[in-house]
Amino acid sequence: MKATYDVLVIGAGPAGSIAAKTAAEKGLDVLLIEKRQEIGDPVRCAEGVNKEYLKKHVEIDKQWICADLKGSCIHSPDGTRIEMAEEISGGEVGYVLERKVFDRALADLATKAGAEVRVKTRATGLIIEDNFVKGARLMHLGKEYEVRAKIVIGADGVESKVGRWAGIDTALKPVDIETCAQYLIAGADIDQEYCEFYVGNDIAPGGYVWIFPKGEGKANVGVGLLGSKTGKFKPRPVDYLNNFVEKKFPNASIVEMVFGGVPVSGSIEKTSTNGLMIIGDAARQSDPITGGGILNAMDAGKMAGEAAYTAISAGDVSLGKLEEVYEKRWRATIGHDIDMSLIVKNCFINLNDEDLDSLAHSLKDVKFERMSLLDLLQALFKANKKLLWDLRVLFKDAAKEVIKNKNNA
Numbered sequence: 001m002k003a004t005y006d007v008l009v010i011g012a013g014p015a016g017s018i019a020a021k022t023a024a025e026k027g028l029d030v031l032l033i034e035k036r037q038e039i040g041d042p043v044r045c046a047e048g049v050n051k052e053y054l055k056k057h058v059e060i061d062k063q064w065i066c067a068d069l070k071g072s073c074i075h076s077p078d079g080t081r082i083e084m085a086e087e088i089s090g091g092e093v094g095y096v097l098e099r100k101v102f103d104r105a106l107a108d109l110a111t112k113a114g115a116e117v118r119v120k121t122r123a124t125g126l127i128i129e130d131n132f133v134k135g136a137r138l139m140h141l142g143k144e145y146e147v148r149a150k151i152v153i154g155a156d157g158v159e160s161k162v163g164r165w166a167g168i169d170t171a172l173k174p175v176d177i178e179t180c181a182q183y184l185i186a187g188a189d190i191d192q193e194y195c196e197f198y199v200g201n202d203i204a205p206g207g208y209v210w211i212f213p214k215g216e217g218k219a220n221v222g223v224g225l226l227g228s229k230t231g232k233f234k235p236r237p238v239d240y241l242n243n244f245v246e247k248k249f250p251n252a253s254i255v256e257m258v259f260g261g262v263p264v265s266g267s268i269e270k271t272s273t274n275g276l277m278i279i280g281d282a283a284r285q286s287d288p289i290t291g292g293g294i295l296n297a298m299d300a301g302k303m304a305g306e307a308a309y310t311a312i313s314a315g316d317v318s319l320g321k322l323e324e325v326y327e328k329r330w331r332a333t334i335g336h337d338i339d340m341s342l343i344v345k346n347c348f349i350n351l352n353d354e355d356l357d358s359l360a361h362s363l364k365d366v367k368f369e370r371m372s373l374l375d376l377l378q379a380l381f382k383a384n385k386k387l388l389w390d391l392r393v394l395f396k397d398a399a400k401e402v403i404k405n406k407n408n409a
């Protein structure tokens, strides 16, 4: 490890690896560090990702694909089943990844682009001088190091400390976090072409249960609950998960367990400061409805890598410059989608089982493979006028999107 680099990236998840790869491809001298001894392990993810968006970032390698899905099914509390084609199922439906292999492959791409990658290397604090982040203190195999960099990128996931060390408020209230429990089950009879979502206040209050097939009778089965719906005297996510698995897959074996949190707060106020950017889950850039964050993390990683190059080339790594080249850009793209999802999330968490069933009934005969986003929203909310009113901003937005697409065509 050298004493100075152009860019230091903290955390080798999808956000960090793509940031390091992008910056290294631009010719910057990059160090990517990861506190764990194996990149991608242990997995804290259901591993679902949209195919077309993923292809925008990387060439698909069959080695990290476990299942190639046709779409998704949503089950309402009274058992009504809605089937949706993959194209309109959102950012988490398409491929089910093997993230242990995928995350490592992304770090390999960063290495191939010229970045130096170090595992078992933990950032323990930042070097801040004259109000600028100038590097970080690292711990590697029991030894302390100081590494200086023109720009530090914090990609240290949901439990991020880097932003906080730099004075950025990344705190999450219980209502801003989805707490999750997941089993990898084996030996079960599972539809390998569709992922399934179950909603309902008995099944997962303020959240949902998911089944993501992983091939050969295996699947990730998990539950996510809003932090505000769980707590000391309430059932835990794992209690809801056990109930579900015992009923649905009584004979399955549980071969892996995952517990973790996902930020569902929506955009936070600030994601950069002098000499530093935060990205991915560290910047709370996951989707507030689904908690999905792989693609947004990769998008943010790319934008931060490019921003690092632009700022360093201009000899200006100040907050003002990073706001211009990173902050503004991500807010206009993924930030916009995150804001829209937050509006929907805030409506959905207040729905009771009757509301959920009435929405499902209004959708069950719709042919989803031919629907535009606007059609979907219209069909979805026709059944519930209050919801339609609460979500009027989305309709305006979807309508604008349709008009833009028509004009472009």
Ligand SMILES: Cc1cc2nc3c(=O)[nH]c(=O)nc-3n(C[C@H](O)[C@H](O)[C@H](O)COP(=O)(O)OP(=O)(O)OC[C@H]3O[C@@H](n4cnc5c(N)ncnc54)[C@H](O)[C@@H]3O)c2cc1C
Pocket: 010, 011, 012, 013, 014, 015, 016, 033, 034, 035, 036, 040, 044, 045, 046, 047, 048, 049, 091, 092, 121, 122, 123, 124, 155, 156, 157, 158, 180, 181, 182, 222, 258, 259, 260, 261, 262, 279, 280, 281, 282, 286, 291, 292, 293, 294, 295, 297
């Ligand atoms: C149960 C569950 C299911 C999920 N399912 C999906 C899904 O199906 N689809 C989807 O898109 N998203 C899903 N997500 C969310 C997804 O996993 C995250 O959004 C995504 O991993 C974010 O990527 P990231 O690179 O920002 O952070 P991470 O992938 O969390 O990577 C952060 C890295 O930083 C490292 N690190 C932390 N601190 C330090 C430090 N001080 N020094 C060095 N390294 C450090 C960590 O070890 C980690 O490797 C799920 C999350 C959970 C918990």
